[in-house]
Amino acid sequence: MEILQAFDLTRCAHSAAQLAGVDEKTVARYVAVRDRGGDPLVRPRRVRGIDPFLAKVEELVDRSEGKIRADVVHERLVAMGFAGTDRTTRRAVAEVKTAWKAGNRRTYRPWIPEPGMWLQFDWGEGPRIGGRRTQLFCAWLSWSRFRVVLPAWDQTLGTLVACLDATLRRLGGAPTYVLTDNARTVTMDRIAGIPVRHPEIVAAGRHYGCKVETCQPFDPESKGGAEHTVKIAKADLVPTTANLRSAYDTFVDLADACAEWCDRVNARVHRETGAAPADRLIVEHRHLHVLPTEPHAVALGEERLVDDDQTIRFGSVRYSTPPGHVGSKVWCRVVGEELVIVGRAATGLAELARHGLSTPGNPRIVDAHYPNHPGGNLPRPPRPRARTQAEEAFLSLGEGAHRWLVEAGASGVVRVRSKMNRAVELAAVLGAGQVEQALGLAAIAGRFADDDLASICDHLAGAGAATDVVLPDEAHSAQPGTSGWNRLGQ
Numbered sequence: 001m002e003i004l005q006a007f008d009l010t011r012c013a014h015s016a017a018q019l020a021g022v023d024e025k026t027v028a029r030y031v032a033v034r035d036r037g038g039d040p041l042v043r044p045r046r047v048r049g050i051d052p053f054l055a056k057v058e059e060l061v062d063r064s065e066g067k068i069r070a071d072v073v074h075e076r077l078v079a080m081g082f083a084g085t086d087r088t089t090r091r092a093v094a095e096v097k098t099a100w101k102a103g104n105r106r107t108y109r110p111w112i113p114e115p116g117m118w119l120q121f122d123w124g125e126g127p128r129i130g131g132r133r134t135q136l137f138c139a140w141l142s143w144s145r146f147r148v149v150l151p152a153w154d155q156t157l158g159t160l161v162a163c164l165d166a167t168l169r170r171l172g173g174a175p176t177y178v179l180t181d182n183a184r185t186v187t188m189d190r191i192a193g194i195p196v197r198h199p200e201i202v203a204a205g206r207h208y209g210c211k212v213e214t215c216q217p218f219d220p221e222s223k224g225g226a227e228h229t230v231k232i233a234k235a236d237l238v239p240t241t242a243n244l245r246s247a248y249d250t251f252v253d254l255a256d257a258c259a260e261w262c263d264r265v266n267a268r269v270h271r272e273t274g275a276a277p278a279d280r281l282i283v284e285h286r287h288l289h290v291l292p293t294e295p296h297a298v299a300l301g302e303e304r305l306v307d308d309d310q311t312i313r314f315g316s317v318r319y320s321t322p323p324g325h326v327g328s329k330v331w332c333r334v335v336g337e338e339l340v341i342v343g344r345a346a347t348g349l350a351e352l353a354r355h356g357l358s359t360p361g362n363p364r365i366v367d368a369h370y371p372n373h374p375g376g377n378l379p380r381p382p383r384p385r386a387r388t389q390a391e392e393a394f395l396s397l398g399e400g401a402h403r404w405l406v407e408a409g410a411s412g413v414v415r416v417r418s419k420m421n422r423a424v425e426l427a428a429v430l431g432a433g434q435v436e437q438a439l440g441l442a443a444i445a446g447r448f449a450d451d452d453l454a455s456i457c458d459h460l461a462g463a464g465a466a467t468d469v470v471l472p473d474e475a476h477s478a479q480p481g482t483s484g485w486n487r488l489g490q
Contacts, residue, residue, distance in 0.1 A: 003030050004040070049084045050092050053077050057089075066104070070094070101349035107481045113142035119175045120212075120226035121167070123155050123183075127238045129248050136237065136258070137163040138229040141171060144280035145270045149233045149258045151251065153354065158300050158333045158340065161204050165295045165347030171281065173288025174208045180226070180399045190217070207296040207458025209289040236261055262415045295349050300342050301333025310369060314339060319355045323371070326439050339364075382406055394420040400440030407443040415450075423453055430457055 006016035007027055017024040030040045050057075056077065060068050074082075074089040082089075119141055126134035135155055139148040148167045151158045168174050180186055182195065189196040195214050205212045235389065237257055239245040248254045266278045273280060304312040306325045311318040314332045321330065321341055330343040330352065343352045355364040367373075373380075384402050386392035395401055401423070408416055427435040437458040447456070 003027050004034060005330070007031055012426040018281070024167070025384040039290050048088065048092075050077070050082065050088050050257075053080065053273040054092065054096070056080065057092055058097050061093065064099050066100050066407050068093075076286060112380075113141045115284045116123055116173070116289075117176050118169075118179060119171075119177070120179045120229075121164070122181055122226040123347075124230035124234050125238070126151055126234075127254065129251055129254060133161075134254065136230070137167070138226060138233050139163075139167045140226050140283065141175070141277075141281065142231045144277050144284045145273060146171065146284075147229050147233075147262060148280045149194055149229070149262055151254045151258055153251075154335060155183065155185065156335055157198070157200055158331075158335070158342070159302060159351070160185050160201075161296055162342050162349040162351065164208075166345075166350060168208060168291055170286050171288065171346035172291075173289060173442055174210050174291055176211065177213050178205065178210045179213045179215060182217050186212060187214050204296045207292060232262065233258075236297050295344065300349070301330035301340070302331065304330050304332050306330060307388070312341065315357075316360040318357045318365070319353070319358075320363075320365045320369045321352055322369050325352065333397070370400065382409070388418070390421060390424075393424050395452035397423065397427055397439065400436040400438070400443070402449075403443040404439040407446070408448050411446065411448060419448070419450065419453070424448075426454065430461075434460060 002018045003016060003022060003026065006019040007013065007030075010016050010019065012226060013024050013027045013031070016027045020027065033040045050100045060073055060076070070090040070093040071086065073093050074086045077089060079083075121137065121139040122134040124138055126136040128134065132153070135152045137148075137150040137152055137160075139150075140146075148170055150166055152163060164178075164417075182190075184198075184199055186201050187195045188198050197212065201212055219465075235242070237245070239247050248257070259266070266281075267276055269276050273455055289345075302314070304314065306312055306321055306328055308326055310321050310323060312321060312325060312330060312332065313319075319332075319339060319341065324367060325343050328343065329447045330341050333340050334357065337357050339355045339357055340351060341355075342349055353366065353369070355366075358364050362410075384391075384395055384405050386395050395405070404423075405416070407418070408419075423435055423439060434457060435453075438453055441456055441460075442452055447453075
């Protein structure tokens with residue numbers, strides 16, 4: 001500015017150069033740039049070797065709609081005689097892409113959701129449990145920003161309806177529209193750009209009072225709320241080196257983690273609304289439709305009744321169910337080579353169990369479904385129950401007394417009652433803790449003689465803590481050894 005001001009004052013490049021302290025040619029150059037309408041502060045662009053090929057670069061970028069890679073452009077330019085490096089090509093392609101996107105940028109209209117209008121959901125890849133893949137059903141109520149994440153084993157139609165039922169019951173009502181992706185369980189085909197809905201998903205939408213809508217194909221931006229829910233759910237729930245979350249041992253652990261995650265994010269103040277989604281959901285309840293009492297069972301399979309032995313019959317085969325569903329209705333459907341059992345829970349439909357398909361005469365019984373019956377089909381271990389004061393006094397010594405009585409009864413020990421009275425007398429003198437420990441060691445070692453208990457108590461009192469018990473057999477001997485016989489006669 002000092003150069004231009006000096007030139008405007010003197011109207012002479014030589015004089016202006018003397019006033020500004022620069023060369024005369026510099027004054028002439030800046031004045032010429034200003035007279036052409038340019039910016040004197042912008043450095044002039046030097047001629048580059050790729051300039052003759054810029055028209056071809058612009059053509060390739062425009063034809064590919066800004067998706068072509070720089071290495072592909074470089075190969076074509078080299079075939080046309082370009083002798084520069086790939087670095088020069090990458091810079092030129094980046095500049096051309098920036099200019100192309102500026103003129104072809106997609107515009108967005110701000111979307112202002114209404115209460116009770118939209119629910120979006122999508123699927124995400126979940127963590128592996130026992131080497132098996134899982135899926136995360138992620139739903140997002142648009143106005144309140146309330147999120148629901150449910151784990152599942154697959155993305156079949158029955159699983160989709162079960163997750164949708166559980167989501168709506170957790171929300172406390174149904175919105176007007178449900179927006180999702182163009183999966184085969186929702187859209188069977190597209191004819192002239194018109195989606196053809198799956199009849200079962202249409203029936204499910206009518207059952208709950210919703211209309212199922214789908215986004216544009218390959219356009220995740222049209223359901224960004226669900227996409228963002230999937231992204232943050234996977235970032236927090238799927239074990240990675242970034243979140244340092246440990247692997248899940250069971251499917252129940254994953255379900256508990258999803259429920260804890262939903263409670264945490266829904267109680268946190270949302271940045272966009274300035275309120276917690278759980279609080280806004282209370283307001284949105286007034287705009288949601290009332291849910292039907294019965295779930296939509298058309299796509300869930302055949303209805304069955306759980307018998308008193310916690311089993312259902314499907315195809316003349318008995319399959320076990322978890323406790324708590326005796327006398328209730330469940331739904332069964334076949335997925336591949338598995339039978340999926342879905343039941344009603346407090347939050348809606350939930351998958352109760354999965355069994356491999358079997359044939360008549362070969363029931364599928366899971367021992368974990370019967371926690372009060374350990375051992376399966378093996379003999380049940382006896383449980384001591386006191387009926388007299390003497391028995392109650394002996395069993396009150398602790399777990400060691402229970403173990404001793406069980407082992408003594410199985411070993412055919414005689415005079416058991418008198419030995420029990422002797423143990424109670426020793427406990428009054430030595431203390432219940434020491435006698436209980438001695439009884440446990442006697443049961444493990446199989447020592448039930450009259451004086452064995454007192455001997456073990458003396459050993460514990462003199463030797464301190466008990467070590468590993470050695471059972472008498474052919475592999476162990478109390479003899480110190482026979483090496484001394486080698487010196488006989490020497």
